[in-house]
Amino acid sequence: MALIEARDLNRTFSVRRRGAGRRDVVAVRDVTFDVEPGEMVGYIGPNGAGKSTTIKMLTGILVPTSGHLRVAGVEPSRDRRRLARQIGVVFGQRTSLWWDLPLRDSFDLLHRIYRTDPARHRANLAEFVELLALGDLLDTPVRQLSLGQRMRGDIAAALLHDPAILYLDEPTIGLDVVSKGRLREFLRALNATRGVTLLLTTHDLQDIEALCDRVVVIDHGTLVYDGSLPGLHEVGGSTRTLVVDLADAAPPIAVPGADTVRVEGPRQWLRFPAEASAAPVVAAVAAAYDVADLSIQEPAIEDVIRSLYGSG
Amino acid sequence: MRLYVAVARGSFRRYATYLGATVAGTFANTVFGLVLCFVYTAVWRANPEAGGYDVADALTYVWIGQGLIMVVAIWGGGSPDDLAARIRSGDVAIDFYRPVSILAWYLAADLGRAAYHLLSRGVVPFVLGALLFDLHRPSPSGAALFLLALPLAVVVSFALRLLAALSAFWLLDDTGPRSLLGFVALFFSGLTLPLVLFPDGLRHVALVLPWQSFVQLPADLFLSKRTGLDAVAGFGLAAAWAAVLLLACAAVLRRAERRVVVQGG
Amino acid sequence: MADLAARVLEPVVDFGRIARLWMRATMAYPASFWMLAVSSPLTTGLDFVALVIIFGNVDDLGGFSLTEIGFLYGATGVGIGVADLVVGRVGNLGELVRTGRLDTMMTKPVPLLVQVCADGFALRRLARVLQSGAVLAWAATYVDWSPARVATTGAMLVSGSLIFAALFVGMSCLQFWTTDTAEVANGFTYGGNTATQYPLTVFPVEVVKALTFVLPIAFVNWYPALYVLGRDDPFGLPSWLQHASPLAAVVCLGACALAWRSGVRHYTSTGS
Structure with missing residues (x-):
């Protein structure tokens, strides 16, 4: 069974217009795709194409207007908390870490609320601290971290509970070239050694080239391409x-x-x-x-x- | 001067965009006003001359108080909050390098905000109150003095709020001073209870503190409880507080500037 | 059975964990922490100071003495105080929506409401409970106690807390639709608290009926207090109302749960 199963997914927003009452806007229209375990998929499209709306439906944040959706065997919006144990989510622009507290405290809280096995948590923490070079930052309050450091902290935070799927929303936005390279390397290794399924939205083609064997393109809410990156070039001429x-x-x-x-x-x-x-x-x-x-x-x-x- | 008028106008417009907040806040003020009106009716029924007010005076006082909460920003807020945010983020360094007075800039912005709140959150609860209850009809001179006292109240309140915000230069976080100030303002402005009901000693103290200009003084002018020389004395006291507090703001700002410039932001 | 216990207990434990982290975070600014610790109880105590000052001008208010009103004041204060301590932060929902932090919370394995209420937890909000509790204890020394009155008082405090908690949460759900309407909830919660600090005899009978049958705020203290203070209902309403506070709490919680569920399902997130 596919890890992510989306069939004819629709999401409509009711938008209020100045003086003209309400109007329905279709943000996602009849989107269908599957993602198999271990895939690395780039989900791309222009601003306002429906990328975020799709990701928010996949993570249970938004309820689909219609269509069938299964992620890791559950219906996301109905079973959000069960889904949460299966997924890790990183929204590039905001942090889920505690602003005024050392990084270590955020990791510790996540350990407890996910009820991860202590030995497993320690092993994961040690590994991510090593791979993401977080050792010196564990006792630094998050507000004092640079953007790149914080992103690394957020990614570690999203992975500590061994999720099967990692959603990344613009993970490299605002990072310098070296940080971007290191992050991509980490994600590749994560996929290779742990088999974590990766779904990322990005504006950076290099992210896709470095990471994804598969690209899904959405525009005006409609899925317009699903296949390999070379294939996309072919279709797009x-x-x-x-x-x-x-x-x-x-x-x-x-x-x-x-x-x-x-x-x-x-x-x-x-x-x-x-x-x-x-x-x-x-x-x-x-x-x-x-x-x-x-x-x-x-x-x-x-x-x-x-x-x-x-x-x- | 033109610049500061533009700042005030911009601030007015900015607050005017939060329509939902305005409606919701007006609703809350009206609920509190209604509750207090029934309570005060019972108080003045039990003692028809309490504090030298009659029941119409007391009910009018309620709606003046509810109307002025946001205008005078008794709980805090307004442009000093913006400054505190810029101090925390470090953006304030830019303000120091602008060829304009920080004090005048933020004062203009706060006056613009107050003007918007007067026309929305000030007028609406008052009109609703006047429709539901028999309120005191002000004399022309009382109404005029009342309106004249408002900008003075806003300036005194602004200077106090700014001092609390400026503490962020040293504490990094101004919520503590802000909440202490809110507590004092709530009580000594006369919003919790008209100062005229206070027992003698406490009343004498409260009536010379800067906060009396927030609600008690405008209300007494509106109700024609203070006229002639008495009114002039009220204005004089409020103006003196405004001057002292603004000077204090300027002095603190100078020290803060030295601190920012030395640390390079 | 063990499974059920875990399902109830786990969110409570998680609330504690998140709350503790926030308390530590507030200690990052010790000066502000201590000033807030001082000003919070002072601010919540002002209403009672006002009552005392009023009684310097009058002998009774709405036919009730200061000790009787102290009982009413203390009971509603403990109720809203407990509710505010535990769920009061739900009033910040609009801010969580605007900043997108609610989205992040929705991807965590802790019930959303628990996360929202524990967010920014501050122990200083215990101040209202302690201050109102002190007034209630003082007023209680003037009550002619019996076992039934003790039980009614206990039920009143629990029900009052639940009714206020339901109001906090239920009214905040409006912010799922329009994020800047936190003040509407304040009008109901703090407005309700202010109204019940005084004997309801100061209000017209229509208002009392509305506070009984439409927005059942009168059950947080008024009806059970009439029983405890041994007073007949001044409006001649049936005496079973004096024991109906738990029922009112259940109804409020039901309505609140419906509002929350519908709010979460209608949630549209921000921007893109």
Whole structure:
């Protein structure tokens, strides 16, 4: 049985308009998908597309207007507290830690309210403290932690009770490059060693590339894509760009499988489909020209999604 | 000057957006007003001349009190709360580098707030009270003096609230001083009970403290209990408190500024 | 059986744990902590000071003496004090909705209401219970006690606490729909407390009937106190009302549970 089972999920909000009474707005429309144990799924879409609404239904915060929803075998909004033991939730912008108290106190309270086995809690705590480099921070009041430190604390807090699913809402927002890298590494290891299922919403395509084998795209409340990241590029007709620095200025390069779209002195830009391998294009260019340097530019997530709509 | 008028107007508009809070608060004030009216009716039935008031005076006093709670911010709140939040977050350092007076800026904002609360949470309970009970009809001069006393009450209250907020520079958290101030204001403003009912000794003390200008003085002007020289003396006392307290605010602000500048925020 | 005990006990234990953490958090600012510890009992005591001052101007109020009114005052004060201590923070619900903290609470394995009420717990709210309790104890020395009167007083204090608790929670549910209406609940709870600090004989009979049959605040002290003080109902209402406080509490709790459930199911969270 799938760990997350969503069938024809709908959520409508009644919105009050100035002087014009109330109007129903569909935030999520007929969304259907399954997530199997151990998957790492990126849930993406423009602002206001219905990402948060979906996550809030999956976590039991919002009651679906209609449709069928099972997470870890329970109906989230009806059985919120049982579900809570199965899931960990991190909302990137806010913390669930005690602001004026040391990190250690928050962890200790979570241990007690989840009634985690003491030995299990100690082992988990030791492991997360080690992997997330929290050792020196345990006795620091949360209000004195940096954003990145707090995020690490929040992620440890969400995992201490061994949840089967971890929801992450914009986990890398506001973090510096090094912190982002470390966090992604941790999440990958978490999935590999513990089999924790990961569902994350993000604006950062690199999060998806580093972590997710599967992408679900939502826009205007409707699910518009569910598949692999390369597949998304294919459907969306997105392209990657090979930037070639030649030893000398030359006429536009002509190789099979790529179009030269721009020439500027010795530098040329070749566009090829994102899902295709770069290797044959690189080989063809290297065989025929005197190459000084090569680099590949990845498409931006917004462009991919935009082209998805352009073509659909 | 133009700047501060704009600040006051902006503050007025900001409070005007919390319509739900205004309606809910007006409801609560009205409930309290109703309860107190029945209680005071019983008190003045038992003693028709208590405190030198008649029953209409007492009921009018109730609705003046309920109407002024938010205008004078007797419980606390208003722009000093905004400043306290900026002190906690450290944003106050920016305020010090602005070429405007912090004191005047926050005072203007609080006057704007008070104007909004006068027109909403002040007028509505009073009108409801006047519809339900036989209230004292003020003389033109009484009404005029009453309105003149309000800005003075707001300034005195503002200076006290600001002093409590400024304690956050040293304590990091101003809830303690704020709640102490709220307690004193509640009792000595005459909101809990008209000061005129207080036993002699306590009454004499209460009538020279700054808080008497919050409710007791405006009410006595409205009820024409204080006229002529007596009214002038009331204004003089309130104005003297306003001046002393504002000077104290300025002095504390200067010390705080030195502290912030030395610590670099 | 053990399972049932755990289901009842666990939320209580969790409330204690969360509350204790918040008390520790308030100690992060010791100066404020001590000033609040001083000002809270003083503030709640003001109403009684006002009563005493009123009795400096009159000999009786609504046909009741100061000791009798002290009994009423103490009883309603203990009731709202206990309720405020345990569930009073539910008045902050709108703030939890606005900041999104309610969402976070909904993903924890502790009943939502327990988390909301334990959030920001402060022991200083015990002040009202102690101060009102002291007045009640003083007034009790003037009562002609019998076993039945003792039992009625006990039932009155428990029922009063439950009625006020139900009002706090029930009226705060409005904030699931409109987050800035905390004051409406205050109008009912603290307004109800203020009204019952005085003998209900100061109100017109319509108001008394409303406080009996519509919003049953009169049961927190008035009816049981009439029995304990050995007074006939001044409005001629049936005497069984004097023992109906537990029933009123059950009705209030039922209505409150319905309001809370419907509030949680209609909750729409913030923004996106």
